[in-house]
Amino acid sequence: MANFFTVLSLLYLSTLVSCCDRCDGQVKFEPLVLVHGGAGKADPTKATKLLTGVRLAARVGYKEMAKGGCALDAVEAAIRSMELDDDFNAGYGSVLTIDGRVENDASIMDGVTLKAGCVSLITDILHPISVARKILDKLPYTYMAGNNAMRFAEGQGVHILKTGSLVSDSALKELNNYKNQLNMSTWFIPDYHTYKGTIGAVAIDSCGNLAAGTSAGGSIGKLSGRIGDSSLIGSGTYADNNLGAISVTGGGEISLRYNVAQRIMQNMNYMSTNAQQAAENVLDEMNKRMKATAGVILLDKFGNTGIYFTAKSMPWAYQKRDSLHFGIFKGEHFSEKISSQ
Amino acid sequence: MANFFTVLSLLYLSTLVSCCDRCDGQVKFEPLVLVHGGAGKADPTKATKLLTGVRLAARVGYKEMAKGGCALDAVEAAIRSMELDDDFNAGYGSVLTIDGRVENDASIMDGVTLKAGCVSLITDILHPISVARKILDKLPYTYMAGNNAMRFAEGQGVHILKTGSLVSDSALKELNNYKNQLNMSTWFIPDYHTYKGTIGAVAIDSCGNLAAGTSAGGSIGKLSGRIGDSSLIGSGTYADNNLGAISVTGGGEISLRYNVAQRIMQNMNYMSTNAQQAAENVLDEMNKRMKATAGVILLDKFGNTGIYFTAKSMPWAYQKRDSLHFGIFKGEHFSEKISSQ
Numbered sequence: 001m002a003n004f005f006t007v008l009s010l011l012y013l014s015t016l017v018s019c020c021d022r023c024d025g026q027v028k029f030e031p032l033v034l035v036h037g038g039a040g041k042a043d044p045t046k047a048t049k050l051l052t053g054v055r056l057a058a059r060v061g062y063k064e065m066a067k068g069g070c071a072l073d074a075v076e077a078a079i080r081s082m083e084l085d086d087d088f089n090a091g092y093g094s095v096l097t098i099d100g101r102v103e104n105d106a107s108i109m110d111g112v113t114l115k116a117g118c119v120s121l122i123t124d125i126l127h128p129i130s131v132a133r134k135i136l137d138k139l140p141y142t143y144m145a146g147n148n149a150m151r152f153a154e155g156q157g158v159h160i161l162k163t164g165s166l167v168s169d170s171a172l173k174e175l176n177n178y179k180n181q182l183n184m185s186t187w188f189i190p191d192y193h194t195y196k197g198t199i200g201a202v203a204i205d206s207c208g209n210l211a212a213g214t215s216a217g218g219s220i221g222k223l224s225g226r227i228g229d230s231s232l233i234g235s236g237t238y239a240d241n242n243l244g245a246i247s248v249t250g251g252g253e254i255s256l257r258y259n260v261a262q263r264i265m266q267n268m269n270y271m272s273t274n275a276q277q278a279a280e281n282v283l284d285e286m287n288k289r290m291k292a293t294a295g296v297i298l299l300d301k302f303g304n305t306g307i308y309f310t311a312k313s314m315p316w317a318y319q320k321r322d323s324l325h326f327g328i329f330k331g332e333h334f335s336e337k338i339s340s341q
Numbered sequence: 342m343a344n345f346f347t348v349l350s351l352l353y354l355s356t357l358v359s360c361c362d363r364c365d366g367q368v369k370f371e372p373l374v375l376v377h378g379g380a381g382k383a384d385p386t387k388a389t390k391l392l393t394g395v396r397l398a399a400r401v402g403y404k405e406m407a408k409g410g411c412a413l414d415a416v417e418a419a420i421r422s423m424e425l426d427d428d429f430n431a432g433y434g435s436v437l438t439i440d441g442r443v444e445n446d447a448s449i450m451d452g453v454t455l456k457a458g459c460v461s462l463i464t465d466i467l468h469p470i471s472v473a474r475k476i477l478d479k480l481p482y483t484y485m486a487g488n489n490a491m492r493f494a495e496g497q498g499v500h501i502l503k504t505g506s507l508v509s510d511s512a513l514k515e516l517n518n519y520k521n522q523l524n525m526s527t528w529f530i531p532d533y534h535t536y537k538g539t540i541g542a543v544a545i546d547s548c549g550n551l552a553a554g555t556s557a558g559g560s561i562g563k564l565s566g567r568i569g570d571s572s573l574i575g576s577g578t579y580a581d582n583n584l585g586a587i588s589v590t591g592g593g594e595i596s597l598r599y600n601v602a603q604r605i606m607q608n609m610n611y612m613s614t615n616a617q618q619a620a621e622n623v624l625d626e627m628n629k630r631m632k633a634t635a636g637v638i639l640l641d642k643f644g645n646t647g648i649y650f651t652a653k654s655m656p657w658a659y660q661k662r663d664s665l666h667f668g669i670f671k672g673e674h675f676s677e678k679i680s681s682q
Contacts, residue, residue, distance in 0.1 A: 148566025225489025259575035270611030
């Protein structure tokens, strides 16, 4: 009986998308791309648009692997798709600093080599995740920020847009709402919830390589110069073929201080939990201790998915073969068959 | 017999320095301040100077607690002491960017609240660790970088020095040596070893509160805009009263990608290892996997010390009651009695 399932499983895997060029050609794992669009309190009237965005991103990422890309390529492609969408808090449409600017953080990590690229405080670049990827690929450093990160990106052929090009009407409207609640003289910071969320992706390719990435505009009305967890390895993003791959979203300060990503990785490492169990263990513990909510998507080293949020909502989606799975509020898990075109 | 030791232990603890104002007045732990001056390949002719620097820093930190300060105050004071010393790679005397500038990273973390302050890409500020502390104390954010971090610091009364004030003669000489080995046209980066190292401190106060901090000028000849692990929570620095406190030094890129600090914390958490065992487990594993050396100082939640480096050298020192312990090369552990003045 065991042999029958082994043969069936091998036949099944042999029909999957081809391995990327880093692999030995053997198809060992079922490729999967899982994305999120930010933990928070999504406005139910925006749910359909947010789900459209994450469903598209999961498909775009998966297609990248079908073309022969690795997990890392799939993560970059999925995040680029959401950076174009002004319903998410990354790239175009990012929430604005107190002085009305877009200032982006992003990070990407390769589970094969543990190489990572991180970038912060960049402006007027449509795809911050691709700057992070260029840092990973081209520099002996891991993390660059500010004007010199932009100069490096420009030297690599990244187009620097006209100042303010990433400021969307929806982001401006939200900043005005925020400012109306803010009292600068007392440093009172309102508990303002934007429907726009951080974005992230994790992927496993057919050779079992893992990758993760996260991209964000940060917190609405932030001081220019503030860095959030989305650019930080071990807080917002982590990938290690020996452990798993994860992208974190939620209150950036708490995720940073709690090192949510690495704590979940080590929960899987030492407790032999799967992705879902590890996510629940660590986020529930964090919520209890820090009184703060968050959301995560992850894959363990076997390719099992983990999707968990202690916030009210988190749009997520993943593609696995010809099935697209998605949800936004607690307990939701929809699926649909998609054409391979 | 057990009772005898309990009474003896309580009598002994009652003679220790008083608790900081955050505690309930009960003296439960033996205060200790442990510092490092950077893992690397120290020039033996500099060993005496480096040991003088770390010994002084441990005493300065300990004295801060004797005056009623918390672990966090002790860490800040110990690091400030080394930021003044141009034999270390932090504050005055930091190694220089390729264009001859000092650009500093620092972070500090409070194990009680898990609040942290992180700062990067600041120049012309003598004590980067105190900017990190002001971020921790005053801002709703955890991490600030660049010109806006400097503006915030200035608003908090931090003096911005005349441009270039932190550039020491020794750092300039080292940059010239480095440049002579560098081939900019091929992006060849020499394996250049400066004797100057990242600095860090961990402390436990008499109530058992833990804190950690790290401060660095980064890697010699770095591109301006590069951020290293010293400013990063979970890579360079971590403190959690439930786990321990740690400061990491070594090749900044690897420590960042490996999340050395949080991996060691979780090794103690899940494996019930003490500080020394956890440090050895994780650094040995990292050296094997990543082919890179590093060094750490840490305290576990019971106040046990861990001092370990896979590099050739790491100056370290700690004060415990009236004893100062120190060393720099492998296997060294010297101690001396000191006056309480």
